[in-house]
Amino acid sequence: MSDFKAIGKAFIDFYYSKFDTGPREGVAALYEPSNGMMNFNNADFAKGAQEIAEKLRSLTFQSISHTVSTMDIQPTYDNCILIVVTGALKADNDPPMQFTETFLLRFINNSWLVINNVFRLILHG
Numbered sequence: 001m002s003d004f005k006a007i008g009k010a011f012i013d014f015y016y017s018k019f020d021t022g023p024r025e026g027v028a029a030l031y032e033p034s035n036g037m038m039n040f041n042n043a044d045f046a047k048g049a050q051e052i053a054e055k056l057r058s059l060t061f062q063s064i065s066h067t068v069s070t071m072d073i074q075p076t077y078d079n080c081i082l083i084v085v086t087g088a089l090k091a092d093n094d095p096p097m098q099f100t101e102t103f104l105l106r107f108i109n110n111s112w113l114v115i116n117n118v119f120r121l122i123l124h125g
Helices: 003-022 024-030 050-056
Strands: 037-040 063-073 082-090 096-106 113-121
Touching: 003 024, 003 063, 003 082, 003 096, 024 050, 037 050
Parallel strands: 037 113
Antiparallel strands: 063 082, 082 096, 096 113
16 A cells, blocks of 8 residues: 555645534534544544534534644554654634544545544643
8 A cells, every 4th residue: 555645644634624614513424424433522433424423513613723743653564554643723712722642543435434433622721
């Protein structure tokens, strides 16, 4: 899988652009419909595109902007792509907050879909 870095970077650019410009629940279409999973800041995980969309709709901020600082991309032995992102996000009028996010992508039916996703704010104090 020689183009895994290009695929991973294109995915991250698209994901955060779609998330930031809304509606944010639209990114649920990028998850495997039945088995894609998302953890958000230590809460119970949402499974499947419908639960993920509901989770994203429940977030209370009105506007958000992600800035990616680092992105590590690796192929896995079973032809998936693992992506670890760090960066900052700004939600509404809150000060910027640091975050890390991990994605595991699998090629299914001619599309790269999220199988697993873990998001975590990096809170100090």
